[in-house]
Amino acid sequence: MPKEKPNYFDLVYQVVREIPTGRATSYGAIAHYLGLKSGARMVGYAMNAAHALPDVPAHRVVNRLGMLTGRHHFSTPTAMQEALESEGVKIENDQIKDFDKVFWDPETELSI
DNA sequence: AGATTGACGTCTC
């Protein structure tokens, strides 16, 4: 096997996998948790690959506004919303309602 | 090897 290199994708997967049911986080929060700060785009990009993994609930990851920007990447445009609502998260206008309540900050919950 | 893109975020006009 080649050398172990920092797979940022895997780092994102681990954080997303720790998101409890009925909760959601933002790309920027994960990026900041990984130390990428402004690398929120990279987190979203990682989610694209995470979409192929069963243990990575990408539907629990939204932008800072709580908007389901990546719903179009799912099997169906409503799959993301359906999944979140199924977990008790209210969605309004493609945006998470009470996002501040369901917001899950890895830096706080995981207590660095 | 270089250029472009990307499920974002923040600043500026």
Place this chain on the structure above:
DNA sequence: TGAGACGCCAATC
């Protein structure tokens, strides 16, 4: 107040 542009970092073509 709203809209637009720029910046970040890595992966992909």
